[in-house]
Every structure is written in C-alpha cells, then in structure tokens.
Amino acid sequence: MDLAFSAEDLAFQREVREFIAANYPADIRARFDAGLEPRKEDFVRWQKILYEKGWIAPGWPKEYGGTGWTATQKYIFQEELGAANTPGIIPFGLAMVAPVIYTFGSEEQKKRFLPGILSSDVWWCQGYSEPGSGSDLASLKTKAVRQGDKYIVNGSKTWTTMAQWADWIFCLVRTDSTVKQQEGISFLLFDMKSPGVTVRPIITLEGGHEVNECFFDNVEVPVENLIGEEGMGWTYAKFLLGHERSGIAAVARSKRGIAKLKKIANAEQADGAPLIEDPDFRRKLAELEIDLTALEYTELRTLARESQGKGPGPESSILKIKGTEIQQAITEMAVEAAGYYAFAFNRRAMDGSNEPIIGPAATAFAAPSYFNMRKTSIYGGSNEIQKNIIAKMVLGL
C-alpha cells in the first residue's frame, strides 16, 4: 500500500496539466470560471481538442480509439480536467451509447457511428425516461412496430438532457407488449431530424434549459438501426448503467466547489470578521471536506479493484450517492454563505449577455446552482434506487 504516484504517473500528470494549460481556450475558461451557462459550441470545441490529442475516450478499448491508460492514469486525467474547470465531457455519446455499440452492435454499426462520436461531430441524447415511467424505467410505453424494413415509433420521452442540441438519440422502445415488461424492450438509434420528432424545452426551477420532452409521431426508423437483438434492450440498458462510472463521484468538481465556497466565505463579512472565521461555519466546512476526503479514498479503492479486473461493480452506487450528497451540500452552503445577495436573480447575466451582476461575482449564481443541483440525487437512477441496487446486488437482500 502506498499513496504516492509512480514516476511515470507523475510524468503523465505533468503532461496532462501542461496540455490543458496550453490548449484550453481562454474564452471557454473565462465562461466556465464565471459560472455562466455553457453553450454547445464550448463543449464541442473542447472535446475536439481532446479528440485531436487522442484523449477523448479513455474508457474505450484501444482498438476503437481508447487510450489504453491504467486506472490511475484515468483518475489523474479526470482530476486534472476537474482542477482546470474544463467543460465536462458529455457522456451520452462517448460514455453511454458508444460502449453499447462496440459491445453489442454490428461491424456495420461500429463503422457508421463510432467515428462521429469520437470526433464530437454527432451529438447524442438518451431516450430512457418517459412521462409515466420515472424510476420504474421498465414500464416504458414508447412503441416501435416493425413494418417491413422499418420500425414505426410512437410515444414520448422526457427529461431528455440537451436534446435541443442532439443530432441522434438512443432510445428504449417497446417492441413486444405480450411478454414480461423487461423482455419486450429494444434499443433503437435514430436521427433527431426524422419527420415526426418534436422537442419541447422543460425549464427547470433555477430558470435554465437543460432538459426536454421529446415526442415521436410515426417516426420511421430503418431496422438496421436496431442494436443487437429485438427484445434485448433492457439487457443493454443495464450494461450501460454499470459501465464507465469513473467520474460519477465528481470529486474534482466538488474540490473546486469547496475552493469557491471558501472564496465566498473569505469575502463575506459577519459581525465585522470574514465568515470563514465563524466557528459554526468552519465546523460545517470541515465536515464537508472530511466527507469528500472519505469519498475520494473510496473512489481510489474502487479504481484499485477495477485495475485488478474486478468491477466496476454495484459498489460504485456508493460513489453516486455520496458524490451527489456532497455536491448538493456544497451548493447548499454556498447559498448560506452568500447571505442576502443570494436573492438576486442574475438570469440574463447567466446567459453571458453582459448584464451587470447584482452583488459580488462569486455569489451571483449561488442560489441557481443550489436549485439546479437538486437534480443530482434524482437523475441517473435516484439515490433511493441506488440503495435498492446496493441492497440487492452487494448485500444480497
């Protein structure tokens, strides 16, 4: 046992750090550092930079464009991206549909879809949740009926993240209603520009537009867009959920969040002294930092198991639960730290439209971030569902 990075790992860390310093565009950095709402072009531009370098898909097997890095190297890469506050790599193409395609797809599908995912020329979205099926995903009702060499898709999806920017969707559809719920589901890919697809924004409580409703009205999908076998969609979906969970703990993001929180607490005055000197505040901050340290070491232990070929198992549900609890707690404390200026709704400034900010810059989006981060314990399988997973898969209950 040893906490030190090897000489090779340290050299790798330096290489990543230097690459980011030299190649992370200043305008995107400014936008992200100010906490403004990200734009599609920011994500795409940054992902293309990583793609050119060959670093866009560390989780993929080498033959398809992966990096062949060790678990420690992947961890270092995540840490460095997080520390530099780069745009997060959008998971829908690279981390979600791609592993399904290269694991269960045909040669033809791999050739057709993987290059566009790697180069970030094709933006994907995830068609899982439906208005009536929240955590009970298998109850989905969107129907695909085969007619000759086409499926006719009817139904709707919801909470579809960034569907407004998506070129393609990977979609769970019901192809058989006569069998057990889980056995009648298939995994379909289709073009979001297909006739019959409508996307409507859902504005979330902080005022942002991340998620959408998608309606499918007699959308025609060629049968060659079916992944694997008809009726096996649930198996592929479960595979996807268990895949590529690195980064799910968001440790680097939370470290940055705590640094920002400290900045706010240094600037805020309470009874003539900086808030950070208040014993109650310090105590809560210390608890948060300790929670995060524990999570970081739990993640490192998980990675160590993975590098021995074990996992990523259902244990990684811990990372999701603790990671989201900590992210939420940080934003919660930022609102507390901001005091009265948390009231100011700097909505237009958040778009980056040069509207002057009311109050200090560091607290300008504290409340919207807090409101927005409530999503983390709901999405990706709610934390209650994660506990069901651990109870069943780890504890054998």
Place this chain on the structure above:
Amino acid sequence: MDFNYSDEQKLLIDSVERFVKDDYDFDTRRAIVKSEAGFRRDLWQQFGELGWLAVPFSEEDGGLGGTPVETMIIMESFGKGLVVEPYLSTVVMAGGLLKLGGTAAQKEAILPDLMAGGLIVAVGYAEPSSRFNLADVSTTASASGDGYVLKGHKSVVLHGPMADKLIVSARTSGDRRDADGITLFLVDAGAAGVSRQDYPTVDGLRASEVILENVQVSAADIVGPLGGGLALLDQVVDEAIAAICAEAVGAMEVLHKATLEYCRTRVQFGQPIGRFQVIQHRLVDMYMAYEQAKSMAIMANLKLDAEPAERRRAVSAAKVQIGKSARFVGQQAVQLHGGMGMTDELNVGHYFKRLTMIETLFGNTDFHLKRYAA
C-alpha cells in the same frame, strides 16, 4: 498509487484472522473480560512468539521493521475479535514512544522483553481535568539531586492494572497548558510513591487511576527531549489514533455482517425483515458508513509518515469519519437486532460498547473536527 497488500501482509492477515477465529471466540473473550487479570498472559506471550509484538520496531532494535500498514492489519483483525490484550498501550504507544525517543539503554532494557511478551508498559497521558488536550499537564516533575520527583494524578491509564512499567507525561517547566516544558518519564509500576486504583472499563478493558506521590526517578528515565515531550507524544497518539481507526473498522465489519445476516433470517409479518425496504436502506447506509470509514483508516495510516501538519489533519479527518460511522453502525446494529441487540448475551452490544469508547479515545468527533478546522 497502490491499495494492495503485499504477499507478506496477506500472510499476516491470515495469521491474525485465524487466531481471532479459532482462539479468541466470543466465549473465550467473555471469560477473559470476567477474569481477575482481565487479559491472558499466555496469549500475550503467544503474540510475542508469533512476532506480532515486534512488528513496528526496526530491525536494529530487534523488531521486524513493519510499516503502519502491518499495525493496521493487526488492529483491524483485533477489532473483529474485540481483543482486550494491551497491544495498543504496550506496542503502539509505549513502544512508539521508546522507538522514537528512547535512549539506547532504555531500548536495550525494555524492547527485547516487550517484544517477547514479557514486559507490559502502559502510558499515562490524561489527567482528571485535561480532557483531550495532551498539553494540559498538571503533574509536576521537580528536579531533585540527579533526578526528579513526580507528583500528580494520571487518569484512565488504559491497561494500567497489568503494566510492569508506565510512561507518564509530567511538567518540568512552564504553566499548565504550555506546549513547552512537558517531559515523558519511565516509571516502575511498583516504585515507591506510585499507587493505583484499578477498574474495569465499560468496553471490557482495564484501566487505572495512577497517583504519583513524590516518586523518585532519575534523568536516565526521561524518554525523549527534556521539556520537549509533547511533539513526541503528539506523534505517537496520532499513530495510536490511526491504529484504533483500524480496530474500529474491524469491529464495524463484524457488526455490519452480523446485522445483515440477522435481517436475512429474522422473520416478522411472514417474511424476513431484510425484505422491507426501510431495513434495506438502513443496511445500505451502514455499509456506506463502514466503507467510508475503511477508506479513511487506510488514508490515515498511509499518511502517518507525512510531515506533522499533514499527518495531524489526516488523522483528525479519519477520527471524525470513524467516530460518525462507528456511532451510526453501532446504534443501528443494536436497533435492527431489536431486543436481542440490548442483551449482554449477544456479541453485538459488546462491539457497540467498544466502538463508543473508540469514538471518545484520544479526542471525540467534536474535538477532532475542531483540530481539523483549526
């Protein structure tokens, strides 16, 4: 970065776990706790023969040159069996103080016998009103001729009743809470002027109130620098905290597994209570608390060799996590076992009691939160 045990470490795990399983079952432990001595000298000597008491000492001191990871392994396994023998006091603490601050003569006189399972040494670092502050020392050591005269009261000296020697902190200069002026002294437990009030602790250990009434010691009995004993004590207490964090992880593992098994088999309302979601989520929360505690115990043990400020922060962070996890896992283990969890007969309550005292030992969660945030 590496979180794997070496092959030798795996052998050590096997050997200590086998001992706990085969030779230290719950009835054996219960008999030891109820016995007059409160520990088993034959088992202690067996630890010596197996080399466990020599683990943390350097090869030139006659030890095995182990790292904190080996100590962590032993303490985690001891935690699984609630071993009451004086490993923490004698090997980790007294041994740690002598290893770092002992003179060649002291080491030669004590360590071989200690490692063989002969000599038992306990450490007096607390006083009736010092609470967790190691610098709060009222016991005085006044210069007298070639030596010193000790006067004071060391409280809750763990494993004091079985100790042949004591190492106590006393003030050679400065005011009551000054960092400077604290000196550590080796004292024979039977020396003139030493009196003890021995008693059992709630978690099955033994402790003493040690009264020092004009106890004569010589300058050769000083461990570490004159007046500079605090830094030494501070480091060794941090090592002891890392060790009890590992012990707590072992105890929590047993409680979590026992509770899981109980919930799988205990039938109420026609089904095992483990089928109820409210119970399942509680067990998941216990599992997460255990895993987070284990992560922090490993972290702290691997950071014991860091420079003092980093070491202190790491150890306090771990102690906070272990304190919270131990309380949660302990309380929930009792809760989910229902009435049985309340009985003296079942082992669960005994693990809960040890975990509760670990939470207090060397500073509770509040104390370490404050130390971390300072």
